[in-house]
Amino acid sequence: MNAERTPGRALPADGYADRYADEDGRGSEPVGRLDADALRAEAVRRTGLADFGAPGHGPALDLLVEALETEARLSPAGRAEARDTLLRALCTRLWLHALPVPPVRQEPPVVLVGLPRTGSTLLHRLLAHHPALRAPRLWELLAPVTPPGVRTADLLADAERHVAELTRTAPDLARVHPTGAEEPEECEHLMNTDFRNSVLGLIGYRVPSYASWLAAQDLTAAYTLHRAQLAHILARSPAPAGSRLVLKSPSHLWHLPALDRVHPGARFVVLERDVDEAVGSVCGLVSAARRKRSEAVDPVEIGRDMTAATHAGLARMHAFTTDPSVADRCLTVRFTDLVADPVATARRVSDRLGLSADGALRRRWHDHLSRNPRPEHVHPRAACGLPPAGPRPASHDPEAMS
Structure with missing residues (x-):
């Protein structure tokens, strides 16, 4: 659908969640079968806009919706959440094509890449305390564009409801x-607007046909929208002159060349962990994510599929990061080093980026660690059909922060 643009509808300040995005179907009628055309029509109705931009997103949305209906084994709550996610993405896409991209200078970002469960959240949130680094917050990623008539307070309240519902x-x-409305979060949310998101395809839902199709796609268009949304975020909440965005999402692992084309000169922090340990932890994350959305979760299938996806992702990452044109922009961080001394690791990354880490910053890092003790996390290796792994590294730090 790529109709002529119609005037945008201003949204009442107290009606953001009702008019722009549902909240997991709470207080609404049961959601029927997901239908891509019906979702587009609903997004048009909510926003008063009709231009979805280039039609390339259509096959991705159609395939994802079909896979959600035929493969994902959605519970009623899972179907309502999927509908909310897709509608939010469609509304955001409409606003992106209704408003000009702000002329915000974007320095090459710092991107944390690696498998899920390799310590990227821990390192991301430490680096976000650096005054020269700007990490997008959850509320910004859920609503990167501010529709007319909507206040920042409305966007924050919507994100807080999102977190409360998740909990x-x-x-x-x-x-x-763990997350929060104003905590740094994964920019994979911005990949939803082109409906090409490996987190949706591999972690959030059981959609193997979509995941297989996505692995073979060029995500340049998706990352172009990713960059445009970051420009809107920076225009709304400007970062200090010369500062860099610090981004992270496991979805980048499988598509690094496209990310690098759209964000030329990006610096990459490559997180490494023993593969068996990482796969076991990933399976725990995937199992928890899918139980939220389905009443028929197969742990053995998760173990098999995530083992295959992990090895494919690592092969792609290795090919990218060892390319001579990229290698000097990459810094490797080992999981064992990070959990043994997160402050020293954050300082090493800062030094490599040419950023100082003074005493005040190091105190903020120590304070962050003291306020975020390690959550318990049991790897469901046996349930997922995985062999036992070796001993885990001793650490007081939050390994469970993916």
Whole structure:
């Protein structure tokens, strides 16, 4: 659908969640079968806009919706959440094509890449304390564009409801990956607007046909929208002159060449962990995420699929990061070093980026660690059909922060 643009509808300040994005179907009628055309029509109705931009997103949305219906084994709550995610993405896409991209200078970002469960959240949140680094917060990623008539307070309240609902409906997932409306979060949310998101395809839902298709796609268009959304975020909440964005998401692992084309000169922090340990922890994350959305979760299938996806992702990452044109922009961080001394690791990364880490910053890092003790996280290796792994590294730090 790529109709002519119609005037945007201003949204009442107290009606953001009702008019722009549902909240996991709470207080609404049961959600029927997901239908891509019906979702587009609903997004048009909510925003008063009709231009979705280039039609390339259409096959991705159609395939994802079909996979959600035929493969994901959605529970009623899972179907409502999937509908909310897709509608939010469609509304954001409409606003992106209704408003000009702000002329904000974006320095080459710092991007944390690696498998899920390699310590990227821990390192990301430490680096976010650096005054020269700007990490997008959850509320910004859920609503990168501010529709007319909507206040920042409305966007924050919407994100707080999102977090509360996550904690209520999926306490295991919230414990494994704790978050907050104003906490730094994964920019994978920005990949939804082109409906090409490996987190949706591999972690959040059981959609193997979509995941297989996505692995073969060029995500340049998706990353172009990713960059445009970051420009809107920076225009709304400017970063200090010369500062860099610090980004992270496991979705980048499988598509690094496209990310690098759209964000030329990006610096990469490559997180490494023993593969068996990482796969076991990933399976725990995937199991928790899918139990939130389905009443028929197969742990053995998760173990098999995530083992295959992990090895494919690592092969792609290795090919990218060892390319001579990229290698000098990469810094490797080992999981064992990070959990043994997160402050020293954050300082090493800062030094490599040419950023100082003074005493005040180091005190903020220590304070962050003291306020965020390590959550318990049991790797479901046996349940997922995985062999036993070796001993885990001793650490007081939050290994469970993916």
